[in-house]
Amino acid sequence: MRSNAAFALLLCATFATFANGAVRATxxxxxxxxxDNSQMEAGWAIYFGTLLDWTNEDANACAGSGxxxxxxxxxxxxxxxxxxxxxxxxxxxxxxxxFHAAFSYFSFQPLGLAYAQYFYYTxxxxxxxxxxxxxxxxxxxxxxxxxxxxxxxxxTIPPSAHSxxxxxxxxxxxLEPMELSFDRAYFGRRPVLFTDDFEAVASLCRWSSAVP
Numbered sequence: 283m284r285s286n287a288a289f290a291l292l293l294c295a296t297f298a299t300f301a302n303g304a305v306r307a308t309x310x311x312x313x314x315x316x317x318d319n320s321q322m323e324a325g326w327a328i329y330f331g332t333l334l335d336w337t338n339e340d341a342n343a344c345a346g347s348g349x350x351x352x353x354x355x356x357x358x359x360x361x362x363x364x365x366x367x368x369x370x371x372x373x374x375x376x377x378x379x380x381f382h383a384a385f386s387y388f389s390f391q392p393l394g395l396a397y398a399q400y401f402y403y404t405x406x407x408x409x410x411x412x413x414x415x416x417x418x419x420x421x422x423x424x425x426x427x428x429x430x431x432x433x434x435x436x437x438t439i440p441p442s443a444h445s446x447x448x449x450x451x452x453x454x455x456x457l458e459p460m461e462l463s464f465d466r467a468y469f470g471r472r473p474v475l476f477t478d479d480f481e482a483v484a485s486l487c488r489w490s491s492a493v494p
Contacts, residue, residue: 284368296492297391309472310470312434313368317347319336321457323336323350326368328352329447330355330363332364333353335400336348336349336350337350339388341463347464349464351462353459354460361455362454362455364451365451366462367399370445374440377471379471380435380471381400381435381436381446382468382470382473383400384433384463385399385432385467386429386430386467387427387431388429389452391461392456393453394425395453396450396452397423398421398432398434398451399450400418400419400446401415403416403443404444407442413445414415415441417440418432419434450462
């Protein structure tokens with residue numbers, strides 16, 4: 283009896299520790315992170331590309347949802363580049379546990395590079411209020427057929443930064459434009475432990491046995 287009670291206490295303590303370290307839906311600061319069709323591509327902005335729209339090809343095949351889609355532009359060296367994101371105001375003095383983001387992405391065309399990026403600005407509107415660009419951080423993701431996941435986590439950012447353009451992008455070494463679909467977006471003060479079901483409105487179709 284005592285061993286069962288001890289085990290139960292240990293289990294509760296373990297779960298409490300896990301729960302405290304898990305990301306809750308309210309901690310995702312991005313607007314329209316799941317691209318439900320009532321919002322379409324609202325809230326997202328092109329960093330580099332020619333067209334931003336919506337597709338019903340959802341990363342988790344959820345009914346009533348979809349993904350954002352961006353078409354590339356040609357770079358000055360003849361390759362294709364597409365990048366899209368959201369501007370988020372931040373205060374580096376109160377973000378004590380780092381800056382964490384993640385995206386799912388997919389392209390029908392072969393990709394040369396895929397990545398998540400942070401662009402730092404001195405104003406709260408990612409340069410739209412006259413702020414200066416302070417640089418960037420970038421983390422590469424996998425390429426190949428199917429949906430993939432890329433995350434970016436940094437412990438500190440430039441102390442004078444007051445906003446971050448949180449972005450996902452890809453490059454293709456070809457002359458023709460390519461399209462990049464993106465979904466399951468997250469940005470917050472703690473890393474995502476699971477890619478399933480962190481949105482504000484819970485959806486059982488986003489839980490799976492295949493995605494960690």
